[in-house]
Amino acid sequence: MASVKSKDTKPEIIVRKLLHSMGYRFRLHRKDLPGSPDIVLPKYHKVIFIHGCFWHGHEGCLRAKIPETNREFWEEKIRKNVKRDRDNCTKLIELGWQPIIIWGCEVSDLEKLRKRLRIELS
Secondary structure (H helix, E strand, O other): OOOOOOOOOHHHHHHHHHHHHOOOOOEEOOOOOOOOOOEEEHHHOEEEEEEOOOOOOOOOOHHHOOOOOOHHHHHHHHHHHHHHHHHHHHHHHHOOOEEEEEEHHHHHOHHHHHHHHHHHOO
16 A cells, blocks of 8 residues: 555546646645645635545445455545544634535546536636
8 A cells, every 4th residue: 555646646637637628727735624625726726636536435336346355444544534524624614715625537528528617717
């Protein structure tokens, strides 16, 4: 697990390039905000988290399948990640920010993602 990156992942870079091509300017990983969001758009008061489907328990996604070995460990780990994500989003909303969650599996369809971002950021 030590080799799993938390910053500058492929899905994160794809979303950043897409946002930039759409004309949005943003900041990365602001540590003064709960959860240190992957992308922060101060002008719009919105933050974007790019979640890996497995690590953040994307319900209904094939990429979020729990391994058969050491199942209890993985279920507990992912349950804690989901709770932390929920707590961070609640804190951000209380601070006046609007969190947007983008799942790793959503990054493969760029046109659909572009439309979603255009709606979410308007």
